[in-house]
Amino acid sequence: MKGTPEKEDVEYWRWQEYHRIFSEKKWKNKDVITAGVDVGSVGSKAAILIDGEVYSWGVMRTGSNSPDSAKKALDWAMEGTGLRVNDFKYIVGTGYGRVNVPMANKAITEIACHAKGANYIWGPSVRTVLDVGGQDIKAIHCDETGRVTSFLMNDKCAAGTGRGMEVFADLLKIPIEKIGEVSLNVEEEPPPVSCTCVAFAKTEAMGLLRKGWSKEKVLAAYTHAMAIRMGNLVKRVGLEKEFVITGGQSKNIGIVSRIETALGVKCLPMPDWRDNGLDPMIAGAIGAALFGKALYEKAQKS
Amino acid sequence: MITVGIDLGTQTVKAVVLKDGAVVSRGKAFSGFDLTKSAQQAVDEALKEAKLSLSDVNHVTATGSGMEMAPNANSTISMMGADAQAGVFLFLKARTIIDVGAEEARAVKCDDNGIMMDFVVNERCAAGAGAFIEAMARALEVKLEDMGPLSLKAERASPINASCVIFGESDVVTLIHRQESKPEIARAIFDAMADRISSMVHRLGVNPDVVLVGGVAKDVGFVASLKRKLSIDVLIPKYPEYAGALGAALVAVRRAKKV
Numbered sequence: 001m002k003g004t005p006e007k008e009d010v011e012y013w014r015w016q017e018y019h020r021i022f023s024e025k026k027w028k029n030k031d032v033i034t035a036g037v038d039v040g041s042v043g044s045k046a047a048i049l050i051d052g053e054v055y056s057w058g059v060m061r062t063g064s065n066s067p068d069s070a071k072k073a074l075d076w077a078m079e080g081t082g083l084r085v086n087d088f089k090y091i092v093g094t095g096y097g098r099v100n101v102p103m104a105n106k107a108i109t110e111i112a113c114h115a116k117g118a119n120y121i122w123g124p125s126v127r128t129v130l131d132v133g134g135q136d137i138k139a140i141h142c143d144e145t146g147r148v149t150s151f152l153m154n155d156k157c158a159a160g161t162g163r164g165m166e167v168f169a170d171l172l173k174i175p176i177e178k179i180g181e182v183s184l185n186v187e188e189e190p191p192p193v194s195c196t197c198v199a200f201a202k203t204e205a206m207g208l209l210r211k212g213w214s215k216e217k218v219l220a221a222y223t224h225a226m227a228i229r230m231g232n233l234v235k236r237v238g239l240e241k242e243f244v245i246t247g248g249q250s251k252n253i254g255i256v257s258r259i260e261t262a263l264g265v266k267c268l269p270m271p272d273w274r275d276n277g278l279d280p281m282i283a284g285a286i287g288a289a290l291f292g293k294a295l296y297e298k299a300q301k302s
Numbered sequence: 303m304i305t306v307g308i309d310l311g312t313q314t315v316k317a318v319v320l321k322d323g324a325v326v327s328r329g330k331a332f333s334g335f336d337l338t339k340s341a342q343q344a345v346d347e348a349l350k351e352a353k354l355s356l357s358d359v360n361h362v363t364a365t366g367s368g369m370e371m372a373p374n375a376n377s378t379i380s381m382m383g384a385d386a387q388a389g390v391f392l393f394l395k396a397r398t399i400i401d402v403g404a405e406e407a408r409a410v411k412c413d414d415n416g417i418m419m420d421f422v423v424n425e426r427c428a429a430g431a432g433a434f435i436e437a438m439a440r441a442l443e444v445k446l447e448d449m450g451p452l453s454l455k456a457e458r459a460s461p462i463n464a465s466c467v468i469f470g471e472s473d474v475v476t477l478i479h480r481q482e483s484k485p486e487i488a489r490a491i492f493d494a495m496a497d498r499i500s501s502m503v504h505r506l507g508v509n510p511d512v513v514l515v516g517g518v519a520k521d522v523g524f525v526a527s528l529k530r531k532l533s534i535d536v537l538i539p540k541y542p543e544y545a546g547a548l549g550a551a552l553v554a555v556r557r558a559k560k561v
Contacts, residue, residue: 197428197429199428
């Protein structure tokens with residue numbers, strides 16, 4: 001068994017960190033180069049924009065130290081671009097750890113940044129944004145410019161968050177990136193688990209496994225319950241088309257498809273982030289960098 | 303007259319036997335898989351101690367989240383109703399009864415007859431119940447029963463996110479890595495939970511005397527934090543985890559007389 005990791009050592013919650021450069025774009029010193037750094041509770045994202053167009057980004061796991069995570073994420077977005085921190089005209093920090101982004105010129109709430117970023121990724125028709133992050137869920141309403149008109153937040157509870165999903169990935173020993181597909185691998189959608197509290201849902205899930213339910217079915221029941229919870233948050237803020245999902249959970253097809261069912265609407269098509277499209281997980285970082293550009297230009301005028 | 307009260311909780315089943323309205327014995331069993339069987343065990347244990355048999359019993363009243371699983375029950379009473387009855391029986395001037403169990407917490411307002419007037423419940427969230435302390439003790443690698451005494455050694459509390467068990471666990475790990483002292487982390491855990499319970503009680507209004515019952519009332523750490531948060535003295539009976547069963551047995555007395 002040499003070379004194969006011990007079963008218990010597998011970290012099922014661990015997702016792929018990566019970075020991307022649109023190499024067809026080139027930057028020059030006179031360009032307005034701005035960066036947005038979104039330090040979330042679970043993931044840290046940095047996006048670099050040239051004259052308001054996305055050029056590169058980096059996505060990595062947040063460590064125990066926010067300033068470090070911010071720096072690492074930005075370094076990763078810069079890797080291979082030849083850019084140095086001095087080249088940035090403006091850097092905006094956002095996310096849960098936004099006040100701990102040492103190189104940022106300003107901190108802006110992630111709610112504003114996600115709406116702005118969603119507007120950039122999907123265009124001006126977006127009106128409702130559901131951002132499912134590691135530690136909270138936000139339902140945001142915005143206008144055609146990506147300006148926030150209202151929002152609702154579910155924080156201080158892991159139900160429906162990425163962290164809750166990680167707990168289930170670990171419990172069921174399913175890699176987090178497969179969790180969406182696996183949850184859809186059931187003949188019939190089971191009823192949702194009765195507990196929204198992740199701690200209780202875990203106990204309930206173990207009971208269901210003991211009863212002989214398959215992992216897929218248990219995961220489907222949990223995902224179903226979480227999707228209903230997220231759908232209700234969107235309903236409370238008021239669902240208006242077009243509707244999109246940002247944050248790490250936008251990549252969980254099990255969650256996305258069930259939210260669509262719960263709300264009776266389709267999300268705008270997901271960009272192909274694996275290939276050459278933008279990643280909905282970096283919406284906040286893009287939004288932050290866009291604010292950075294606007295703030296820089298405003299400062300130049302005055 | 304012999305009456306029995308059974309409290310079928312999520313973690314343990316408790317039984318209390320009353321003879322002419324006075325407690326003669328108690329019994330307890332883990333809830334386990336088969337609640338009916340566990341309840342039978344708890345009742346058998348209590349009856350045995352009182353040297354009685356089921357045929358001597360005039361009325362059995364069940365309460366608790368699993369009350370419909372109770373064996374030989376003549377009637378049932380809500381958990382809040384049972385709490386109110388027990389609270390006033392134990393402390394004549396009790397008007398607010400806080401019950402913190404393994405998976406649920408409640409606060410009940412009652413009148414001088416032990417009749418429930420109003421209540422608030424924390425349910426479906428582990429953060430306001432015993433399950434929270436259990437999970438945090440695991441994260442801290444401290445035995446559950448050592449948590450309370452440990453927390454009393456702290457002079458201050460480290461800040462933690464205690465509104466969710468899942469987030470709390472990560473916070474505790476972070477604090478351990480930061481080498482915060484275990485007593486301070488333990489105190490933070492109790493403070494946070496007491497915060498949650500006290501805000502729940504405040505929604506109801508704090509009417510003295512305040513009585514704390516349920517299994518978590520045995521934890522000195524939680525009690526100290528709750529007293530601090532409520533800034534009021536909190537009365538605790540000798541057997542707080544039996545309050546629900548006691549309340550049910552008291553209701554059984556009234557119901558037996560009616561028949």
